[in-house]
Amino acid sequence: MPLPDNQTPRKEIHARQITCKGYQREDGLWDVDAHIVDAKTYAVDNAHRGTVNPGEPIHEMWIRLTVDVELLVHDCIAVTDHSPYGYCGDITGIFKKLIGETIAPGWNRRVKELVAGVQGCTHLADLVGPATTTIYQSMAGISKGKCEAEKSKPFYIDGCHVWASDGDQVLKFHPEFHAGKTEKQR
Numbered sequence: 001m002p003l004p005d006n007q008t009p010r011k012e013i014h015a016r017q018i019t020c021k022g023y024q025r026e027d028g029l030w031d032v033d034a035h036i037v038d039a040k041t042y043a044v045d046n047a048h049r050g051t052v053n054p055g056e057p058i059h060e061m062w063i064r065l066t067v068d069v070e071l072l073v074h075d076c077i078a079v080t081d082h083s084p085y086g087y088c089g090d091i092t093g094i095f096k097k098l099i100g101e102t103i104a105p106g107w108n109r110r111v112k113e114l115v116a117g118v119q120g121c122t123h124l125a126d127l128v129g130p131a132t133t134t135i136y137q138s139m140a141g142i143s144k145g146k147c148e149a150e151k152s153k154p155f156y157i158d159g160c161h162v163w164a165s166d167g168d169q170v171l172k173f174h175p176e177f178h179a180g181k182t183e184k185q186r
Helices: 088-097 107-115 120-137 168-173
Strands: 014-024 032-042 042-044 050-052 057-067 073-082
Touching: 014 120, 032 120, 057 120, 073 088, 088 107, 088 120, 107 120
Parallel strands: none
Antiparallel strands: 014 032, 032 057, 042 050, 057 073
16 A cells, blocks of 8 residues: 555655665675665756756665675675765775675674765665665575575574564474464463
8 A cells, every 4th residue: 555645735856766686696696786866856056067957866876785695795896876076986995895794683783884974975885775685585585495504594584573583474484493482372
């Protein structure tokens, strides 16, 4: 169901579009390409680019995360195609700091420590979150049972309320990892 109609008149000012695509690679690794585009509905005078017309990207940036089935980051590539300042693209190399990190509890905090704030780019760092979710969605169900790493606890258990380790969903689909009372036992 979509959001209800807004009863107060309003005017669109800004649009942010995030697109993520997950890929299973032939070498056993997984890629997610994440793309962010910010655009205004009005012309913006910009010291770096001149006039940015309505609908043209203020920001257009990319992140590619490459991971294995253990969610170890093998590569991270960041690209800035459009930005409001001439120096924005200079920081993309810092995202290589994510190589060797594992997507696990504490991942979002670690991303902020390594590539956000004045040492990095807020927009690119924020794009890592949707890319991470897309990695989970891409791997779920496809890699299950195809390698030794998948005999361990699935990464999505305890990732949300549906997959709580003490819940009915885990009991039904992964009883070997169930850790508590079911809905009927409560």
